[in-house]
Amino acid sequence: MNPSGGLRWHWRAWRSAALWSPTSAHITAWLGSVQPRSKRLLLLGPSAGWMLPTAWLLRFESIDAMDLDPFAGWLFGWRHGAALKAAGIRWHYQTGDALAELPRLLTAHPRACVLLDNLLGQLRFHTPAWQDPMVYTSQKLAEIKRTLHGREWGSLHDLLSGPAQGLSLGQAFPSARRSVARQDAERQADIAWLAAAKPQGEWLDHLTDQVFTDGTLVQDIAWAFSPDYWHWLQAGWVQPLVVSAESTPDTGQGGLGWDQLLLLKNSIAFNSSFDTSFR
Numbered sequence: 001m002n003p004s005g006g007l008r009w010h011w012r013a014w015r016s017a018a019l020w021s022p023t024s025a026h027i028t029a030w031l032g033s034v035q036p037r038s039k040r041l042l043l044l045g046p047s048a049g050w051m052l053p054t055a056w057l058l059r060f061e062s063i064d065a066m067d068l069d070p071f072a073g074w075l076f077g078w079r080h081g082a083a084l085k086a087a088g089i090r091w092h093y094q095t096g097d098a099l100a101e102l103p104r105l106l107t108a109h110p111r112a113c114v115l116l117d118n119l120l121g122q123l124r125f126h127t128p129a130w131q132d133p134m135v136y137t138s139q140k141l142a143e144i145k146r147t148l149h150g151r152e153w154g155s156l157h158d159l160l161s162g163p164a165q166g167l168s169l170g171q172a173f174p175s176a177r178r179s180v181a182r183q184d185a186e187r188q189a190d191i192a193w194l195a196a197a198k199p200q201g202e203w204l205d206h207l208t209d210q211v212f213t214d215g216t217l218v219q220d221i222a223w224a225f226s227p228d229y230w231h232w233l234q235a236g237w238v239q240p241l242v243v244s245a246e247s248t249p250d251t252g253q254g255g256l257g258w259d260q261l262l263l264l265k266n267s268i269a270f271n272s273s274f275d276t277s278f279r
Contacts, residue, residue: 010075013050016226020051022173023223027156027235028053029176030219034237037152040064040112042105044098045119048075052117054083063091064109066098099123099140102147114153118233120144121158121206137207145211154237155211159220161231162203166224171196174222181212181236194222197230212236 013020031053043065046052057063057080065076073093084091098105098119106114120141127136167173177193191199211234212218218236225231 006069007071009069010048010050010071013048017050019224019227023221023233024051024053026176026219026221027051027233028056030156030221030235031056034154036060036113036237037239038111038113040109042109042112042114044102044105044114044116045122046076046115046117047072048079049117050079052080054080057084058087058089060089062112063089064105064112065091065093066096066101066105067093068095068097070095099144102144106147106151114148114151116153116155116157118156118158120155120208120211121233124207134207138210141208141210145213148238150240152237152239154235156221156233156235157208157211158206159208159232159234160203160205161225161229162199163201163228164230165198165200166227166230167196173224176222177220179218179220180214181216181218182214191232193220194230194232197222197224199230208234212238 036059039059039061041057041060041063043049043063045067046065047067047069048071049057063084065073067073073095076093081091098116106112123137123140124133127133174194174196216236216238218234221233221235223231223233
């Protein structure tokens, strides 16, 4: 998996617009529920914004974006530029390592909110050959969260991904699910909501379950990257002063515990016949 994009990635994204449309709709709905206080946006790792709704971008007065992919800025402009220009929104797109540049970007834009768009789920792929992906990703996430402390920010990222049989003819796409981030050992990762995709084999853990602190409202979103390879996305928005939720949504009885899911190092295994009860 190439985390840096490239023309092949953009061609696939453009060609997959219909396949990805249910996921785009869920992302649009989630962003519609987000009410940033700032009118300035730092948009990090968005590629060309293939699944970003232009309407949400129009709420800002200025947008500063950065991505490693040298083609992303031009294609972002092709997708969103005309509408942004018509609305009088100043936007600027730089090519670079957004996470490495994060301290500088925050200093340069002290009043901007931050959206990490499908960026943190790629961290494990940048692990140096001599380091364990779990250790590296955990350290990087802790560093990123310290850097963002006190800032209004959100993230949309991969949680899990892997092979699936996909939807049967006429079967509804999995609905997005709202929950609350929890990092304690007793939490339940109820993945029955994704059963319609019929996961099978070994799923990759993107090691992002610690992105959000306990009590953060999150949205789980399914993404059929291809008919036979799916992603579980997670989205959340953090305000500088986070108020803990009074209650935690019911994740179902008899769910499979998160620690039990990690059957193989950095991966998850499913039986060929996916049992939604997990008993």
